[in-house]
Amino acid sequence: MSKAKILYIEDNTDNMTLVRRVLEIEGYEVIPAETGREGLAKAYENKPDIIITDINLPDIDGYEITDTLKKDKMTAHIPIIAMTANVMKKDRENVFQAGCDGYISKPIDIDELPAQVENFLRGRI
Numbered sequence: 133m134s135k136a137k138i139l140y141i142e143d144n145t146d147n148m149t150l151v152r153r154v155l156e157i158e159g160y161e162v163i164p165a166e167t168g169r170e171g172l173a174k175a176y177e178n179k180p181d182i183i184i185t186d187i188n189l190p191d192i193d194g195y196e197i198t199d200t201l202k203k204d205k206m207t208a209h210i211p212i213i214a215m216t217a218n219v220m221k222k223d224r225e226n227v228f229q230a231g232c233d234g235y236i237s238k239p240i241d242i243d244e245l246p247a248q249v250e251n252f253l254r255g256r257i
Contacts, residue, residue, distance in 0.1 A: 135159035136181035136253050141171035141197065142215070143189050151184070151215075151240060158246040168192035172200060175207055182253055184236070187216040187227070195230040202231040211252055215240070 165171035187194035201207040214227040217238040
């Protein structure tokens with residue numbers, strides 16, 4: 133069975149490299165996007181199984197990405213996971229109010245990340 137296709141939207145090069153390596157080692161196909169606009173384009177072009185997005189991006193933020201994709205019947209079914217350093221309770225509430233299906237906090241626990249992604253894909257979280 134082939135692993136899922138993951139769209140990862142992240143403007144920080146170090147985070148992008150780390151997450152890509154961890155997920156690709158586990159057999160996932162990772163589609164990188166460095167801006168929100170690029171992420172939206174790649175979501176429509178590649179039809180990923182799951183989207184992981186940073187919230188704080190330089191052009192459009194993760195909330196706007198989520199809102200746009202969740203309002204479109206072609207992409208509304210794709211789970212969107214916010215990955216952010218904003219860890220206050222209100223920040224987590226904002227993530228879910230925006231329509232995200234899950235939340236992963238930074239700094240990223242590379243030992244837990246593959247299991248977290250698998251759980252999101254299987255709808256366990």
